[in-house]
Amino acid sequence: MRPLLVVLGLSFAGTAANVWLLSAHLPWFLLPDFSFLAIVYAGLFLPGPLGFLAVLPPALFREVTITGPPGTFFLASVAVYFTASEIGRRIFLRAEIFLFLIVAGLLAAESASVLLLLIMTGGNPFSLLRGAEEVVRIAWTSLLAVFLFLDLSGRWQRIQE
Amino acid sequence: MVRKFLRKWWRLLLAVALLASAIQFFVRPPEVAPGRIVGEIGTSLFRPFYAGVDFLRRSVSSVWTGYFALVAVSRENADLRKEVAALREQLKESRDAVLENRRLEELLRFSKNLEKRTVGARVVGHDVSPWFQGIFIDGGTEAGVEPGMAVLTPAGAVGRIHRTFSGLSEVILLTDSRFAADVIVERTRVRAIAEGMGGNLCRLKYVSPTQDVVPGDRIVFSGFDGSMPKGILLGTVVSVDAPPEGLFMKIRVVSAVNVLSVEEVLVVLSRPMIPFRRGTP
Numbered sequence: 001m002r003p004l005l006v007v008l009g010l011s012f013a014g015t016a017a018n019v020w021l022l023s024a025h026l027p028w029f030l031l032p033d034f035s036f037l038a039i040v041y042a043g044l045f046l047p048g049p050l051g052f053l054a055v056l057p058p059a060l061f062r063e064v065t066i067t068g069p070p071g072t073f074f075l076a077s078v079a080v081y082f083t084a085s086e087i088g089r090r091i092f093l094r095a096e097i098f099l100f101l102i103v104a105g106l107l108a109a110e111s112a113s114v115l116l117l118l119i120m121t122g123g124n125p126f127s128l129l130r131g132a133e134e135v136v137r138i139a140w141t142s143l144l145a146v147f148l149f150l151d152l153s154g155r156w157q158r159i160q161e
Numbered sequence: 162m163v164r165k166f167l168r169k170w171w172r173l174l175l176a177v178a179l180l181a182s183a184i185q186f187f188v189r190p191p192e193v194a195p196g197r198i199v200g201e202i203g204t205s206l207f208r209p210f211y212a213g214v215d216f217l218r219r220s221v222s223s224v225w226t227g228y229f230a231l232v233a234v235s236r237e238n239a240d241l242r243k244e245v246a247a248l249r250e251q252l253k254e255s256r257d258a259v260l261e262n263r264r265l266e267e268l269l270r271f272s273k274n275l276e277k278r279t280v281g282a283r284v285v286g287h288d289v290s291p292w293f294q295g296i297f298i299d300g301g302t303e304a305g306v307e308p309g310m311a312v313l314t315p316a317g318a319v320g321r322i323h324r325t326f327s328g329l330s331e332v333i334l335l336t337d338s339r340f341a342a343d344v345i346v347e348r349t350r351v352r353a354i355a356e357g358m359g360g361n362l363c364r365l366k367y368v369s370p371t372q373d374v375v376p377g378d379r380i381v382f383s384g385f386d387g388s389m390p391k392g393i394l395l396g397t398v399v400s401v402d403a404p405p406e407g408l409f410m411k412i413r414v415v416s417a418v419n420v421l422s423v424e425e426v427l428v429v430l431s432r433p434m435i436p437f438r439r440g441t442p
Contacts, residue, residue, distance in 0.1 A: 019297070023287035031289045060202060067288045067295030067323055067331045071186040079179035086172040113180075114292045117187050118338055130359055134291050 003046055003156055004054045010148075011038035011058035019065045029137040032144050033107075035062045039077050040103055040145065043084025044092060045153050055081040068114075076113075080106055094153075096146050104142040111138065201326055261424075268427055271315035277390060278430040279313075280304045282330070284423055294337040294359065294420070296320075300428055301328045309388070311429040317394035317417030318382065319426050330428075334420045335395065336361060343386040344395055347379040353412070355380065355395055361419060363396060365412035370403040372410070380414050390429055 014034020022031060035058035042054040059077035066073045087102055111134055167174070265281070272279045282300035300306050302325050312319040312332045320334040333340055340357040344365070351372045353365040368374060378398040384391025394417045402411040 018289045020286040023289050028289050028291060033290075065286075065288065066290040067293045067333060067337075068290070069187045070324060072183045075179045075183035075186065079176040079183065082172045082176035082179065086170075086176070089172075111291060113184075117184065118292060121188060121339075127359060130291075137291060 007038045007042055007054040008057050011035040011061055015061045015065055029133040032141040037145050039081050040084045041149055043081045044088040099146045099149055100142045103145040104138050107138045264425055267315045272427055279427040280430055282426055294334040296332045298330050301326050301330050303327055305430050306330050306428050311389045313427050314418050319418055319420055319423055336420055342388050343383045344380050345383045346374050347381050349373045361416050363414045368410045368412055370410050374401055
């Protein structure tokens with residue numbers, strides 16, 4: 001129950017603070033996607049139905065706070081959970097660099113997919129500056145994920161022991 | 162064999178199926194979106210938080226100033242410097258209030274001149290995703306706000322309503338790459354399609370090099386496509402590039418309103434004349 005509450009609290013407080021408190025003061029690329037981190041954490045560290053349950057609220061928060069087409073980001077977030085879960089089962093090695101690469105890879109894959117879809121639907125969202133900002137966002141969020149995941153999994157392990 | 166494969170890879174297969182559904186929803190949003198129910202639940206969970214933050218934003222500084230003033234009054238030995246500091250804070254607060262009043266008065270005047278039914282709303286949040294430019298306003302279905310309605314300020318257009326919930330609406334800003342509308346150059350009446358390109362910029366499409374458009378020209382909505390009210394200012398042309406080959410000029414327009422720092426907006430409560438499909442920008 002405790003990890004479930006931690007994931008819920010992290011995603012709710014992080015997302016709400018980003019959207020309703022910090023967004024007017026900090027540039028978008030310095031605001032880490034806490035709901036995304038919660039989803040990847042659940043995929044990697046919370047096994048079974050508990051992980052799936054923990055993922056539903058962050059997926060819901062992403063759906064509400066991203067102005068994308070309805071339903072898209074909820075489904076995409078659940079897909080990210082299953083992908084992270086598969087990575088966790090097959091190739092996940094618990095070292096900082098692997099955590100960093102997994103989060104950065106998933107963030108980059110999501111970002112590239114959305115950009116591709118925007119271009120395919122007639123938009124033209126790409127610019128060099130925006131690309132550079134996106135790289136900063138991915139790197140910063142992944143770095144934060146390493147500290148956050150190690151801390152949370154360490155605490156969880158100590159409690160279990 | 163198949164069962165073994167499915168048992169081994171069901172997570173990945175499920176992820177692929179979910180992604181395929183997400184892509185389908187992205188490209189062709191369904192008429193009855195399950196996302197709406199999901200969104201309603203989500204917004205009702207978030208409403209106390211953003212209402213609280215909005216309330217705090219407006220009241221904390223004035224409470225703080227009032228507290229200092231009270232302390233200054235009750236303590237007779239409070240030194241002059243503290244009193245001056247408190248008065249300065251109060252003055253700053255009053256200036257903020259005066260500025261807010263001015264903005265609201267201007268909105269009201271603009272709303273009366275617009276000859277369309279409008280409703281005022283406060284900006285309560287920003288979309289922080291890297292792909293979209295949007296804001297959240299505190300007017301929703303209960304105020305009669307519907308998808309497709311135009312969002313304006315007296316200085317010019319801000320965007321268009323995307324999704325509505327009770328007490329909250331999402332607005333796609335005119336600088337979002339999904340925003341497009343029919344516009345005209347105010348001086349020469351040349352028609353074009355304006356499309357968002359991020360930052361504070363839009364581009365004008367389909368303008369022939371033989372047309373007369375120069376930097377500094379004001380761009381207004383034509384109203385022909387029914388998506389935005391006629392005559393509302395979009396922005397000013399900042400660069401015109403006529404490539405030696407190619408059919409059209411490359412024209413950049415900076416929006417009249419700094420869409421990311423706007424605080425109060427008006428929603429025009431009339432539906433676009435051209436049918437606007439629910440859930441599409």
